[in-house]
Amino acid sequence: MKNTKQKILNVSLDLFSIYGFEATSMSKIANTIGIRKASLYSHFESKQAILNEIIDEILEYYDKKSNFVNTDWNTVDVPENVDEIVKKIQEQIQFILHDPYISKARKMLVIEQFNNPILSKLQTKQNYIDVLNYFTEFIQLLIQKDILIEEDATIMASQFCLPITVWINLCDREPERENEVMEQICKHIEQFFKVYKKG
Amino acid sequence: MKNTKQKILNVSLDLFSIYGFEATSMSKIANTIGIRKASLYSHFESKQAILNEIIDEILEYYDKKSNFVNTDWNTVDVPENVDEIVKKIQEQIQFILHDPYISKARKMLVIEQFNNPILSKLQTKQNYIDVLNYFTEFIQLLIQKDILIEEDATIMASQFCLPITVWINLCDREPERENEVMEQICKHIEQFFKVYKKG
DNA sequence: CCTACCGATCGGTAGG
DNA sequence: CCTACCGATCGGTAGG
Incomplete structure (x- = not known):
């Protein structure tokens, strides 16, 4: 569960950092992990919510490291x-x-x-x-x-x-x-x- | 005719330089000019062809200026x-x-x-x-x-x-x-x- | 330059 | 976590 959520965040940042947010699709994120697109919505209510949580992670990681x-x-x-x-x-x-x-x-x-x-x-x-x-x-x-x-x-x-x-x-x-x-x-x-x- | 083609190139570069190539749609380009999406294809055979011509323009402008x-x-x-x-x-x-x-x-x-x-x-x-x-x-x-x-x-x-x-x-x-x-x-x-x- | 359309994919939902 | 589906939009085509 938590593992999958973290995987989504990691894979999304991977893709956002190459193609950008808009040009990265939910299907691409899901396929990269090996699950169906709909399953992403068990962990995040929207694509924007994934980005928001990534931003929070970046802020936290930055303050710490x-x-x-x-x-x-x-x-x-x-x-x-x-x-x-x-x-x-x-x-x-x-x-x-x-x-x-x-x-x-x-x-x-x-x-x-x-x-x-x-x-x-x-x-x-x-x-x-x-x-x-x-x-x-x-x-x-x-x-x-x-x-x-x-x-x-x-x-x-x-x-x-x-x-x-x-x-x-x-x-x-x-x-x-x-x-x-x-x-x-x-x-x-x-x-x-x-x-x-x-x- | 040539005017419209140049408009397409200008508007596309405007949008590509803010949102990126992938995240810019043909509709957005067309609407910004005030024509229908299908009309773009009278001037360029594909979205990629617009980018290619922009790249050519950049190279030419750069060599000149x-x-x-x-x-x-x-x-x-x-x-x-x-x-x-x-x-x-x-x-x-x-x-x-x-x-x-x-x-x-x-x-x-x-x-x-x-x-x-x-x-x-x-x-x-x-x-x-x-x-x-x-x-x-x-x-x-x-x-x-x-x-x-x-x-x-x-x-x-x-x-x-x-x-x-x-x-x-x-x-x-x-x-x-x-x-x-x-x-x-x-x-x-x-x-x-x-x-x-x-x- | 337009209207009308194509199949594919988009983000997202229902229901299990 | 899945299948099945939604309306909207994607790039692109047909035909005028």
Whole structure:
């Protein structure tokens, strides 16, 4: 029962993240699971209700798993060493890139961003504002610690994290480019610290 | 006749760029123009044929209008003054952002990038590779002219143009943010030149 | 450009 | 969870 309900949610997100909500039919969802379309309505009262519950799941998962909203920079001990910082950030990128739930949610938000106002706002929050705020605080801390030079922290954060969001989107679209992209990311981070490092 | 055919192409791109190809129906296209669905088939043999012709138009328009593939850097006189460079780039961004054809094409490619292999490749080419190559050559030239310091030109170009592509996407999604975004872009470009300027 | 129609599929319901 | 069904709409065709 609960198993089937979860299967419906998972399969629906799979399909929504590739084809979009409208272009995914209830039959397609049902067939993918191996049940009849009518049976979906034992678990959800409508197609919209499936999407609503997926959105709830995304919000919940995000609040639980995302560093971007959960980090208390006062308690985090930031490594002083640039190599260590690069390593930490690479790990974060690998997680965001491959966590099956996060990556599918991200793709769905990209697809639905122009026709669903709720998902549009969510896309801006999760994949722009929260990320930018996180890295702005991170860079402010590095400036305070005299690791980076004192410039506009928001602009520095933009230059740091926005190229990475483009590369993540590129990997979502063409996963075969991942190695090439990770190399670019690595070079980019090193270059960033080289140019903004104090002294 | 030809007028109606062009109307069909325009209206279809309008709708495809918001809802996507699959989720846009032939009736919706016809009703938006004010004709009957069956009449569409006097101009196009199928819904797919409309998309194919739109893709051809995008390719043609892009080849004709895009700086990113048409610039011969040997003949372009790059302004030495950073303020002049900032101004030129802002003009380019304004054009890309508001040209009705380019902006709709860009939105459609974003929406269709995960389920249509042709549009997926086109998205990577037009909105990543060509842009990055263009700015890599631009920065190489500025390095040659002793305006910028000598670092990896591709990485510098990434740091320069990829944040801007994110901001353009943000404006596509939330046009009311345009002023705020243009301010960020301006600060970003100035910061970039401040940090990479020679001497 | 239209009316009238096709079979297939859409989201959803009844009833078991 | 199923079969059987609903009206509406899908992409597309015939014929004028």
